Amino acid sequence: MTDKKPTQRTADHNIEPLILNRRSPRAMSGEEVTEAELKQLFEAARWAPSCYNAQPWKIFYARHNDEHWQDYFDLLVEFNQGWCQHAGCLIVLASDTIFPHNQKFSPTHSFDSGAAWQNLALQGSAMNLVVHGMAGFDYEKAHSLLNLPETYQVQEMIAVGRPGALDQLDQGLRDDELTPSDRNKASTFVFNGKYQAK
Amino acid sequence: MTDKKPTQRTADHNIEPLILNRRSPRAMSGEEVTEAELKQLFEAARWAPSCYNAQPWKIFYARHNDEHWQDYFDLLVEFNQGWCQHAGCLIVLASDTIFPHNQKFSPTHSFDSGAAWQNLALQGSAMNLVVHGMAGFDYEKAHSLLNLPETYQVQEMIAVGRPGALDQLDQGLRDDELTPSDRNKASTFVFNGKYQAK
Numbered sequence: 262m263t264d265k266k267p268t269q270r271t272a273d274h275n276i277e278p279l280i281l282n283r284r285s286p287r288a289m290s291g292e293e294v295t296e297a298e299l300k301q302l303f304e305a306a307r308w309a310p311s312c313y314n315a316q317p318w319k320i321f322y323a324r325h326n327d328e329h330w331q332d333y334f335d336l337l338v339e340f341n342q343g344w345c346q347h348a349g350c351l352i353v354l355a356s357d358t359i360f361p362h363n364q365k366f367s368p369t370h371s372f373d374s375g376a377a378w379q380n381l382a383l384q385g386s387a388m389n390l391v392v393h394g395m396a397g398f399d400y401e402k403a404h405s406l407l408n409l410p411e412t413y414q415v416q417e418m419i420a421v422g423r424p425g426a427l428d429q430l431d432q433g434l435r436d437d438e439l440t441p442s443d444r445n446k447a448s449t450f451v452f453n454g455k456y457q458a459k
Numbered sequence: 460m461t462d463k464k465p466t467q468r469t470a471d472h473n474i475e476p477l478i479l480n481r482r483s484p485r486a487m488s489g490e491e492v493t494e495a496e497l498k499q500l501f502e503a504a505r506w507a508p509s510c511y512n513a514q515p516w517k518i519f520y521a522r523h524n525d526e527h528w529q530d531y532f533d534l535l536v537e538f539n540q541g542w543c544q545h546a547g548c549l550i551v552l553a554s555d556t557i558f559p560h561n562q563k564f565s566p567t568h569s570f571d572s573g574a575a576w577q578n579l580a581l582q583g584s585a586m587n588l589v590v591h592g593m594a595g596f597d598y599e600k601a602h603s604l605l606n607l608p609e610t611y612q613v614q615e616m617i618a619v620g621r622p623g624a625l626d627q628l629d630q631g632l633r634d635d636e637l638t639p640s641d642r643n644k645a646s647t648f649v650f651n652g653k654y655q656a657k
Contacts (some may be wrong), residue, residue, distance in 0.1 A: 270506070272502055272506070273498075273502055273554045273651070274501075274502040275499055275502075275610070276496075276499055276502050276503045276506070276582055277477065277503065277581065277582055277585050279581075280503050280581065280582060281506055283506070283508075284582065285508055297472075298551045300471075300472045301472045301473055301474055303472075303645045303649050304470055304471055304472040304473075304474050304644075304645055305475065305478050305650075307470070307643070307644075307645050307648075308470070308474070308479055308481070308642055309577060309643045310481075310577075310592055310642070312592075313644075316642060316643055316648065318648060318650045319648050319654075320648060321649075321650045321651075321652070321653070321654065322649070322650070322651060323651070323652060324535045324592075324651075327652070328546070328652070329652035331652065335497050336547050351504055355535065358492045360482070361618065361636050363549045368594070369594055369614075369615070370616050371569035371570045372569045372570065372572060372573035372615065373573060374570060375569065375570035375571060375572060375575075375576070375577070376573045376574065376575045376576055376580075377573075377577075377579035377626065378570070378573070378574055379507060379508075379573070379574035379575075379577035379578060380478050380509065380577060381475075381582055382574075383475065383478065384474055384475055384478060387475050394508055394510075396510045396566070396567055399594070404467075406653070407650075407653050408499065408654045408655075409654050410654065410655045411589065412468075413654075414655070416538060416567075416568070417570065426533065442512050443489050444506060444512075444514060445505070445514055446505075447501045447502055447510020448503050449530045450501075450505075450514065450516060450517050450518060451501050451519075451520070452518065452519045452520070452527070452605075453519075453520060453521070453522075453527065453610055454521060454525070454527040454603070454605075455519070455520070455527070455605050455606045456517075456519065456605050456606045456607050456608065457606075
C-alpha cells in the first residue's frame with residue numbers, strides 16, 4: 262500500500278503499547294479472515310473476568326462467504342454497510358442476562374461482556390487485524406434473526422478484516438483513518454474521593 | 460516470599476500473554492500504590508473504545524491513607540473487607556448513562572465502561588499489581604456517598620495493591636490464589652450463524 266501512515270497517539274502516562282495503539286479503522290481489503298484467526302479472537306474474549314466467573318458473553322459470527330453473511334450484513338445501517346462490505350467477518354456480541362449458578366438476573370452482564378469485547382479487540386490489534394465495534398445496526402432484528410433466547414441481550418456488532426487501502430473510503434472517513442481518535446484527559450473522569458462538577 | 464507459585468493457565472489458541480495471564484488475586488502486601496501508578500491505570504482505561512467516543516467511564520478512588528479510605532472500605536461486604544484491608548487503593552467505577560453529544564440515554568454505557576475496566580485490569584497486570592474487581596459492596600450507598608449525579612450508574616469496585624504473602628488468607632482463598640480460575644471452552648459460547656442450544 263502507498264497509503265499514508267496514520268499519526269501516532271501520545272499517552273500522558275506510560276501504558277502498554279497494545280492498549281494505546283488499538284484503534285477502530287474502517288479500511289479493509291476484502292481478504293478472508295481464517296477460522297484459526299477467529300479462534301484466537303474468541304479465545305482472548307474467553308479469558309475476561311466476570312462476576313462469579315459467569316462469563317455472560319455470547320459470540321455469533323458470519324464469515325464473508327458463508328451462508329449467514331448476507332443476513333448479518335443486512336442488519337447494518339447503510340453507512341456501516343458501505344465500509345463493512347470489505348470485512349472478512351461480522352460478529353454479533355450478546356450477553357446472557359441470567360447468572361447460570363442461580364438463574365437470577367445478573368446486573369453485570371453488559372459490563373462483563375464489555376471486558377470480553379476489549380480483550381477481543383486488543384487481540385485483533387496485536388494480530389494487525391481491523392476490529393471495529395458498531396452500534397449502527399438493528400438490535401431487535403439481530404435478536405430475532407439469531408433465534409436468541411429471551412434472556413440474551415444484543416450488545417454490539419463487530420467488523421473484522423484485514424487492513425485495506427484508504428481510497429475505498431470517502432474523504433471524511435479517510436481523514437478519520439489517518440488521525441486516530443483522541444480521548445478526554447483522565448483528569449476529566451477521575452475523582453479522588455467524591456464527585457464534584459468539573 | 461517463600462509462597463508457592465500459582466499454576467499457569469493454558470490457552471486453547473495462541474493469544475497475547477498479557478490477556479491470558481491477567482488474574483484477580485487477593486493477597487496484597489499493604490504497601491502503598493503511588494499516584495503515578497494509579498495514573499497509569501487510569502490512562503489505560505482512557506483509551507478504551509466507546510459508542511460515539513462518548514467515554515462514559517467515571518473513576519473514583521481512595522488511597523489507603525487518605526481521608527476517603529474508610530468511607531470506601533465501609534462500602535464493602537465483610538468478606539471483601541477481609542482481604543481488602545491490605546489494598547493500597549479502592550476504586551468505584553461508574554458510568555454516565557447519558558450521551559454528552561445529545562443528552563439522550565446511552566444503551567452502551569455499561570458495556571463501554573466494561574471495556575475501560577478491562578484496559579485498567581490489563582495495565583495493572585502488566586505492572587505486577589493486584590487488580591481485583593468486586594460486586595460485593597453496597598451500590599446504593601456508593602452512589603450516595605460519592606454524591607454521584609442521578610445519571611451516573613455504579614458499575615463495580617476495584618481493589619488495587621501490591622502482591623502479598625498467601626498466609627494472610629484463609630485456606631480456601633489460598634487455594635484459589637494458587638489455581639487460576641478456569642473458563643468455559645470457547646465452543647460453549649461461540650456460534651457460527653444462529654443460536655442453537657449446546
